[in-house]
Amino acid sequence: MTENATPTNMGSTVTQVPSPEPGTVDMMVNMGPQHPATHGVFRMELRVDGEQIQDLVPHIGYLHRGSEKLCEHESYSQIITLFDRLDYVSNFNNELVIVSAVEKLMDVAPPPRAELIRIIMCEFNRIASHLLFYGTFAIDMGAITPLLYNFRDREKIQALFESVSGARMMHNYFRVGGVKQDVADDFESRSLALCNELEYGIGETDRLLTENEIFLERTSGIGVISGEDALDWGLSGPVLRASGVPYDVRVDEPYSRYDELDFGIPVGSAGDCWDRFYVRILEARESVSIIRQAIALMEPGDTMAKIRRIARPPAGEVYAHCENPRGDLGVYIVSEGGDRPYRLKVRPPSFCNLQALRDLTVGHYIADAVVILGTLDIVLGEVDR
Amino acid sequence: MLSGLRGLGVTLRGALRSKVTSEYPKEHLPLDNRFMGFPALTWDVARDEPYCTGCMVCVRYCPTQCMSGKMQDNEKFSEGVSHRKKIIESFEINLGRCILCGICVDVCNFDAIEMSLEHERSERLRNANRVDLPTLLDMGRVYQVEVGWKQSKPNAASPNERAVAKAAEEEAKAAEESVVGAPDLVDSVNMAEETGDDAA
Amino acid sequence: MSFTDILFAFAGLFGLFSALAVGVLSLTWLERKTLARIQQRAGPSVVGPHGLLQPFADAMKLATKEDIIPAYADKLLFWMAPVFVAVPAFLIWLAIPFGDRVAVRVLDLGLLYLVAISGIGVVGLLMGGWASSSRYSMLGGLRAAAQLVSYEIPIVIVILSVAVLVQSLSLDAVIGGNTITIGEATRDLPGQGLIPFAFVMPMGFVIFFIAGLAELGRTPFDIHHAESEVVGGPFVEYSGAHWAVFFLAEYLNTFVISALIIVLFFGGWSWPNPPESIFGNDLSSTTTNFVGGAWFMFKTYIVAVTIFWIRGTYPRLRIDQLMTFAWQVLIPLAFVNFALIAVVLFYDWPLWMMPTLSLPILIGAAIGVQRGRGVRDRPQTVRILRRSAGEIGRPMPNAPTQTQISGEGQAGD
Numbered sequence: 001m002t003e004n005a006t007p008t009n010m011g012s013t014v015t016q017v018p019s020p021e022p023g024t025v026d027m028m029v030n031m032g033p034q035h036p037a038t039h040g041v042f043r044m045e046l047r048v049d050g051e052q053i054q055d056l057v058p059h060i061g062y063l064h065r066g067s068e069k070l071c072e073h074e075s076y077s078q079i080i081t082l083f084d085r086l087d088y089v090s091n092f093n094n095e096l097v098i099v100s101a102v103e104k105l106m107d108v109a110p111p112p113r114a115e116l117i118r119i120i121m122c123e124f125n126r127i128a129s130h131l132l133f134y135g136t137f138a139i140d141m142g143a144i145t146p147l148l149y150n151f152r153d154r155e156k157i158q159a160l161f162e163s164v165s166g167a168r169m170m171h172n173y174f175r176v177g178g179v180k181q182d183v184a185d186d187f188e189s190r191s192l193a194l195c196n197e198l199e200y201g202i203g204e205t206d207r208l209l210t211e212n213e214i215f216l217e218r219t220s221g222i223g224v225i226s227g228e229d230a231l232d233w234g235l236s237g238p239v240l241r242a243s244g245v246p247y248d249v250r251v252d253e254p255y256s257r258y259d260e261l262d263f264g265i266p267v268g269s270a271g272d273c274w275d276r277f278y279v280r281i282l283e284a285r286e287s288v289s290i291i292r293q294a295i296a297l298m299e300p301g302d303t304m305a306k307i308r309r310i311a312r313p314p315a316g317e318v319y320a321h322c323e324n325p326r327g328d329l330g331v332y333i334v335s336e337g338g339d340r341p342y343r344l345k346v347r348p349p350s351f352c353n354l355q356a357l358r359d360l361t362v363g364h365y366i367a368d369a370v371v372i373l374g375t376l377d378i379v380l381g382e383v384d385r
Numbered sequence: 386m387l388s389g390l391r392g393l394g395v396t397l398r399g400a401l402r403s404k405v406t407s408e409y410p411k412e413h414l415p416l417d418n419r420f421m422g423f424p425a426l427t428w429d430v431a432r433d434e435p436y437c438t439g440c441m442v443c444v445r446y447c448p449t450q451c452m453s454g455k456m457q458d459n460e461k462f463s464e465g466v467s468h469r470k471k472i473i474e475s476f477e478i479n480l481g482r483c484i485l486c487g488i489c490v491d492v493c494n495f496d497a498i499e500m501s502l503e504h505e506r507s508e509r510l511r512n513a514n515r516v517d518l519p520t521l522l523d524m525g526r527v528y529q530v531e532v533g534w535k536q537s538k539p540n541a542a543s544p545n546e547r548a549v550a551k552a553a554e555e556e557a558k559a560a561e562e563s564v565v566g567a568p569d570l571v572d573s574v575n576m577a578e579e580t581g582d583d584a585a
Numbered sequence: 586m587s588f589t590d591i592l593f594a595f596a597g598l599f600g601l602f603s604a605l606a607v608g609v610l611s612l613t614w615l616e617r618k619t620l621a622r623i624q625q626r627a628g629p630s631v632v633g634p635h636g637l638l639q640p641f642a643d644a645m646k647l648a649t650k651e652d653i654i655p656a657y658a659d660k661l662l663f664w665m666a667p668v669f670v671a672v673p674a675f676l677i678w679l680a681i682p683f684g685d686r687v688a689v690r691v692l693d694l695g696l697l698y699l700v701a702i703s704g705i706g707v708v709g710l711l712m713g714g715w716a717s718s719s720r721y722s723m724l725g726g727l728r729a730a731a732q733l734v735s736y737e738i739p740i741v742i743v744i745l746s747v748a749v750l751v752q753s754l755s756l757d758a759v760i761g762g763n764t765i766t767i768g769e770a771t772r773d774l775p776g777q778g779l780i781p782f783a784f785v786m787p788m789g790f791v792i793f794f795i796a797g798l799a800e801l802g803r804t805p806f807d808i809h810h811a812e813s814e815v816v817g818g819p820f821v822e823y824s825g826a827h828w829a830v831f832f833l834a835e836y837l838n839t840f841v842i843s844a845l846i847i848v849l850f851f852g853g854w855s856w857p858n859p860p861e862s863i864f865g866n867d868l869s870s871t872t873t874n875f876v877g878g879a880w881f882m883f884k885t886y887i888v889a890v891t892i893f894w895i896r897g898t899y900p901r902l903r904i905d906q907l908m909t910f911a912w913q914v915l916i917p918l919a920f921v922n923f924a925l926i927a928v929v930l931f932y933d934w935p936l937w938m939m940p941t942l943s944l945p946i947l948i949g950a951a952i953g954v955q956r957g958r959g960v961r962d963r964p965q966t967v968r969i970l971r972r973s974a975g976e977i978g979r980p981m982p983n984a985p986t987q988t989q990i991s992g993e994g995q996a997g998d
Contacts, residue, residue, distance in 0.1 A: 148624035148625065217906050246970050268967045269968075
């Protein structure tokens, strides 16, 4: 691609590349940063022969905000607010990663009640993130109703978040050593009632889409990737599990109190778009079961460990990773002993999953590119940081 | 087409349910007391002055550096009315930059700043959404009434109040220990059981 | 033609035009309200009571919008394209009967006229796509033309089946029945007063409905103006009043297809009344004809709501899947339907033989489509593994342990 990009047509939407067949040219179709279906500011350049995609060049960086650089100048309590905004759809999971990393470095364990509250919030956030996925995936294919149903359920979850942390999205609720404040008295009953409503909502999307013939035609056999290829590319999360690799950080390297909870992880075998979709549906159902178990385990207690308010971890390095709804989110911190890190590096699952986009899409039609990008479930805040 | 007909049933059922949207701004949904709206400064009614002493901890810890302020000597301290040696003179928050994270509330030692329930403060010009000290104190007063606010941080109280509170706490503790002599006994029984288990 | 004839013709046309304009605007409102109801939200509710004036607000907005014509556009074709799409939609209404021999123009060859006029709309889309001189609109225009032409065929064959059933091309015969003489014998072919043709030819009804949806370019067949891909298709370069005419044409077509479904398969103005009277009243008075027309419109609106309901439920097909569906499923089924009705009438079998023969074929085809997509075996490709069952919980091989990373002050190996 770079050999054809001259300064005058850099970033142009119309360039022609001579194709292998004599007398024909392939067409460049640009699905530019502004497009209803690219899930954020993301640019895909497709080289197509008629309707079939021959090559795909992704361009990222439109949402780069310098988060990792900012983290070098901010204390850990401020970094939690930055991490909220990385993957802006699953905020609690991001907070959990950074807080776990600093706790690991400081060798601090949060009290059991705080850990359960964290697990419950993370699982609700997982359900909310998957609900967003179903809705946007369906509307990319033309089904306009699941989006509205899923957002109705997301609103309920966000109302619960508001009653716990004070904010619907950018919570800044987890702290090094626990959580900011205890939950209200009606939290348990409210969460259980919400779990029932969410089961109904997930079931609604399931009945609308999963066995719909048109949905199957659009997603079955599209964007297939095998388990070995997925591991080679470094994929993680539902994308990896749909290809048959049963790897989930919550199960294989348990953190927080996940080893006390009994839940299943859905694993696919076909590795196509339908499997990636259905794995997420089953995952949301398992999250409901996790929340119910966690609520049953809750006991009165402290919600914050007895440490100083401003965290000053000792010098050292730490890597901590958790299961984001999108995959394996990791953070690597190099600390020199102050209240700010020396260097902080994020391993975002969407960024790593996006690497496989070209391999998944080449050979399919233009309409399939949108579907495949949807199943990777990327959030540009995480990709670009 | 047959399993696709199930989808029609789902949408039909959806059509029979009531609507879940509300027409803003005609209808406002209720906010939780914990809702983090824009920050506001609290007012100490007993001493008729702000809680804020101008220590600037919140200004330093704000991630977006949206606040600025100035401290001055407190006349009421020299008059003996208040325990605050310094008091806030001027304070400005650029609400356009505030990310509503609540860190300022967490680090404040004096209960001086709270996240109010206000969230509808748009302005037309880009940098015009800035509020000064009187507006912040007004917002704070409204917030304090709305949620029945009580001060909670120990440093917010004056030394006298703290001494009184501490004395009351110690009295309550002593009363508990004297009335129920059993806790000692129960504790020793429990300990015996535990050691018994270990031995076995 | 005397002067009064011409006056009546113009009056009829003018009345039809205004009635259709109101009807189409009401259809846009109805669509938005139906979708909103399905999605548990309000829909238009601000402009006028229950948002009833919303279509007028939309029309005013579109009329006052700036008209942008691309620099390289073919000006004549650019202007003519919306006309070629909208005018046929109006023209079809000339033949549709609202009562016994009550139409703007009573045509003996009504069905032939319908088929002929509906073919003109394709040309308009092609013109729009070409004249916009834009890559996306060209792609969209070609796709739209291919789709419309392919789905014309099942529609025409089903219309032919209906014509065979009543042995006439006149729309009044389709509703009211026909009497034919073959040599010495006369045969009374019933109309739809007692049993609508949807029950006589269920396969034909389903084929016509699905092919009609595709003719309209509505979900699940709206790939040519799918927002997530070619973002507007042949209409992408049109703005303001030009686009309003395309928009109008789409809803006119929706209205017309719904009306045709009722005329051909649900008895038009008559069912469930026998053709001699409407709700017990004699056919000759004007009020009864009004009631008949209103009843016809009511049924049409029910079909339109069903079309909107389908739009709210299903995702859309890709263009090649759409074409496969037309050529490999609908056209063979349409031919089978035609052959069946011809056989039933030729051998003078009772009419209930027709649904008895065609329903199993229809259900068999539906099951075949399902099996072809692998509906039954799909959920089994995903299974749930549990730690308690011992199926998962082993750490990944070669995963670095925490001591390797953070202890000893060394960076990773």
